[in-house]
Amino acid sequence: MAETVRFGVSLDMDLLDGFDKLIRKMGYENRSEAIRDLIREKLIQEEWQAPAGETFGIAFLVYDHEALSLDRRLTDTQHDHIAHIVSTLHVHIDESNCVEVVMLKGPGKTIRAIGEKLVSMRGIKYGKLTMGTTGQQVR
Numbered sequence: 001m002a003e004t005v006r007f008g009v010s011l012d013m014d015l016l017d018g019f020d021k022l023i024r025k026m027g028y029e030n031r032s033e034a035i036r037d038l039i040r041e042k043l044i045q046e047e048w049q050a051p052a053g054e055t056f057g058i059a060f061l062v063y064d065h066e067a068l069s070l071d072r073r074l075t076d077t078q079h080d081h082i083a084h085i086v087s088t089l090h091v092h093i094d095e096s097n098c099v100e101v102v103m104l105k106g107p108g109k110t111i112r113a114i115g116e117k118l119v120s121m122r123g124i125k126y127g128k129l130t131m132g133t134t135g136q137q138v139r
Helices: 013-026 031-048 070-080 108-119
Strands: 054-064 085-092 097-107 124-132
Touching (some): 013 031
Antiparallel strands (some): 054 097, 054 124
């Protein structure tokens, strides 16, 4: 295990109060663990932005299934990138709205491009791409 180092951080009191409220709401027992998680998150974001690094991504898509042949376009795009599509989940929310979750895996640059293509398709009401790594380089 790595050596633990203590260091000081100067913050505006209002910022600290807001942070304390947030971490209590999230269930953190102390500031140190919350700050460690924030640092890990930023380091992992940096890691998955490396073009050659192995990453995974989740594209979350909400859409009207009758809109502009979107079902077909989503399926065609997924088939075009079958080497990087690990899994999909399709859920019918109501009579016209669906949620599709697409799990991607591969080089960061490729996964970002595929995910952004899915999220930005015409007819998507809401889309979000979340990317990450195993954090192998981050401890």
